[in-house]
Amino acid sequence: MTASHDLAAPNLAANDLAALWEAHCRYEFETRDVDATMATMVAAPYVNHVPTMTGGVGHDELRRFYKYHFIGGNPPDTALVPVSRTIGTDQLVDEMLFSFTHTSEVDWMLPGVKPTGRRVEIPLVAIVRFVDGKVAHEHIYWDQASVLVQVGLLEPAGLPVAGVETARKVVDEKRPSNELMPRWASSAGKPI
Numbered sequence: 523m524t525a526s527h528d529l530a531a532p533n534l535a536a537n538d539l540a541a542l543w544e545a546h547c548r549y550e551f552e553t554r555d556v557d558a559t560m561a562t563m564v565a566a567p568y569v570n571h572v573p574t575m576t577g578g579v580g581h582d583e584l585r586r587f588y589k590y591h592f593i594g595g596n597p598p599d600t601a602l603v604p605v606s607r608t609i610g611t612d613q614l615v616d617e618m619l620f621s622f623t624h625t626s627e628v629d630w631m632l633p634g635v636k637p638t639g640r641r642v643e644i645p646l647v648a649i650v651r652f653v654d655g656k657v658a659h660e661h662i663y664w665d666q667a668s669v670l671v672q673v674g675l676l677e678p679a680g681l682p683v684a685g686v687e688t689a690r691k692v693v694d695e696k697r698p699s700n701e702l703m704p705r706w707a708s709s710a711g712k713p714i
Contacts, residue, residue, distance in 0.1 A: 540607065540609060542652070542657065543614055543616070543650055546559060549562065554594060556593055559588055560581070562657050564653050564656045564658045566579075566580050567584055567656075568658075569587070569659065569660045569662070570659070570661050571662045572662060573663065573664055573666035576633065591630060595626060595630075596622065596626075598625070599623050600621070604616065604618050612653070613651050615647065616647065617646075617647050618647075618648070619692065619693065620643070620644055620646040621643040623640070623641050624638045624639060625639060632673065635675065638674055643672070643689040643690075644686075645688055646663070649661040667683040
């Protein structure tokens with residue numbers, strides 16, 4: 523075990539929580555190291571990718587998930603771009619842009635969907651709990667409809683869903699709001 527695996531200690535400061543989480547993400551998405559990823563976690567962690575209910579509960583199930591369905595299965599151009607972060611005493615919430623080109627099966631996000639070759643860029647939120655200086659659980663949220671629109675499995679016409687525009691709006695507040703609301707124009711000029 524390298525020193526980088528020993529980042530965690532009881533009663534971590536906010537900077538330490540951030541450093542541990544960043545190391546955890548680096549092991550998942552950059553070095554793609556299952557052992558290093560698991561070393562950042564408690565003995566019985568769990569991960570829940572909420573829209574698809576993928577992940578694992580307990581060491582063995584989560585290790586299996588990471589080894590065969592997550593860490594090695596993400597497309598080579600997978601990227602996480604931070605947008606905002608909130609840190610409490612034992613929890614961290616990251617808002618980020620998650621992107622990839624769908625060149626391989628992404629079991630955890632698009633289970634059973636063959637590669638489409640399409641680009642996906644979505645806002646993603648991670649809520650991470652720490653116990654005794656290690657990652658205890660992750661709840662990961664994203665808009666699955668936006669993913670399905672971007673890979674061509676959901677036609678947005680007539681539905682209140684959007685594609686990559688959801689990610690673009692997160693980083694540029696000047697992008698238009700309310701375009702999916704057909705009745706938006708009806709309130710123009712009314713007293714406010």
